Amino acid sequence: MSRRVSIIGSGFAALTAVRELRARAPHVELTLIAPEPRLLYFPSLIWIPSGLRTGDALSIDLRDFLARLDVRFHAGRVIGLAEGGRRVITDRGEVENDALLIASGGRFLKSLPGIEHALTVCEGVAAAEAIRDRLAAMDGGTLAFGFGTHPKEQGAMRGGPMFELLFGIDTLLRRQGRRSRFKLVFFNAAKEPGKRLGEKAVAGLLREMARRDIATHLGHKVLGFEADRVKTEGGDIAADLILFMPGMTGPAWAAESGLPLSEGGFFKADGHCRVEGADKVFVAGDAGSYPGPDWLPKQAHMADLQAKTAVQNLLAALDGRPASARFKPELICIVDTLDRGILVYRSETRALILPPCRLFHWAKRFFEWLYLRPYRS
Template sequence: DAGLQIDVVAPRPEFVYLPGMIWIPTGLRSGADLTLSLNSFFARQRVNFHAGRVTGVENGGRTVVTDKGKIENDGLIISSGGRFIKKLPGIEHAITPCEGIPAAEKIRDRLASMEDGGTIAFGFSSNPKEPSAMRGGPMFEFLFGIDRWLRKQGRRDRFELVFFTPAEKPGQRLGEKAVKGILSTMAKRDVKTYLGHKIKGFEADRVITEGAEFRADLIIFMPGMTGNKWFAESGLPLSEGGMLKANRYCQVEEQEKVYVAGDSGSYPGPGWMPKQAHMADLQAEAAAANLVGELNGDQPSATFKAELVCIIDSYDTGMMVYRTDKRNLVTPAFSGFHWAKRLFEWHYLREYRK
């Protein structure tokens, strides 16, 4: 719509391709590879960029409050991501890789310093009040990728790799076939597992669960997610897990011209529906279409498909997982899927590199 003005609020005019962070610890990618300036893209798309951090909304979403001032709007899409729950005692001793490039680089540097080997612990948990608010898939990729990388270097025998999670069946959102494949791969790669026990906390060199505790020289852990801190004071409806409550149109419930896409929202759908970049893209498309419709006087009608698509990468190979309400496909590991994932990255980022 030529009559619309688009304003984007973010700390910096840049895009960080988070799916590629799994390759930073093993040197296949650097932070610079995955960080793209959006200045040229915004200029081409005639987008007005506002540098700042959002601290709240007022007037039912019509006013966005930032640390640099207030911005008025006629329609709002919130896509500010989730926030990791950092309440476990000693969690400062664990690295949460999906927090950003600095975290992935810290893993890289810690691995480089472990010349004599050691124990690396990989784990994740969910938000008990919103089980879908979790990041399990990347943890399998960090685990399998680092395992494969160490084997390529001829150093795997110096390391013990351990995987832990409160879930008895890790990866269950991917489907039963995927769970079997993941656990089978862990067994084949000599990964020790601690499954089904609540995590009590961490020490500098130790993981403590209700069922057992074990030492670790490097702890890589992804806690469950909740909503942004400012959500609580926004007046917008929240799910029990702290996310913005959305309907099937990605409209924040009972709000006019306020939408949400991605990890910030809690959406109706099957229990396996993931917090995943692909789902965020589908939700963003629906949110944008419905907001434009509302601004033109129409009722929201665009919905998003519940669809899980991912390649669980292992440094130079990968396993494809696809799930909808009607299908659940899991392929054997194949080097072609690794290259397909790298090709998708190139294709996805091409528009922003112009």
């Protein structure tokens, strides 16, 4: 009897799981569920404002990839689950399974007053292009950059792209000979922003800001936004353009899933990527809340590691075997500055940061090509 596995999502964790499943279980009946068969390469959205990348280059049609791996695609938006995850309910019908992997990603919190006045680069191509167009139309002014977290789940943040956007736009304005007409301000509720990267990384990033004459407004809770300012407990920041990455929460349909959720609204998982209390339901990537160190990142590399772990344990569950695989908590990122890159690494035993280097910028560009290669037609 053929075993049916459903995967929700079409991002990093979902596609890594597809490849891992096909390698380990070629005869499994595999269904991918997402609104459309497309991968958006989020890490390179930070290059759209400078023109280094276009939206078309980062949005990959997956139909050929899915056909090559004999994966059925169900086009639909998930609105809930039934029978403990054995049925996935979408706006275009239902999909039954014998095991389920949730890899749908999370979403940004939009609870701060006036959040509509801020642009969030990781919301997609349209947001990144809006930043590009707004910046190109400005003769000068103040640019405010910041990121937040979930008040009930402090690790639910994505700060790295904001450091990249900050340094990248600084580099772009210098190339254009316009930097003297702009004031750049970085704001954050924490006194040591980016601490999940490690203390050395925080110090290194703040040094880089000082070297680039970027002002900071740190240690003050963000209260909201207006069209021309960021409001904080430590005073307002006048701004002509606000670039802000809100904290994250789980997918909108999580509350309708019947599965246990963390305080931050993510699917509650154990170290094997199993959703607690659920039978043959696993989670990987930003949709989940996992045990581990307080710096456990929500990033593509971690999603890939979790996806591989989830697949191994999902197949074990289908065979009636206990889960044994665990993911390694690990943070690897290159904070790009448009012409250089700052390498940051952290594990449970080691943390390091290497200074800006042209090699790391090109390494990030090469990794993009290498990562997308299996999914391109």
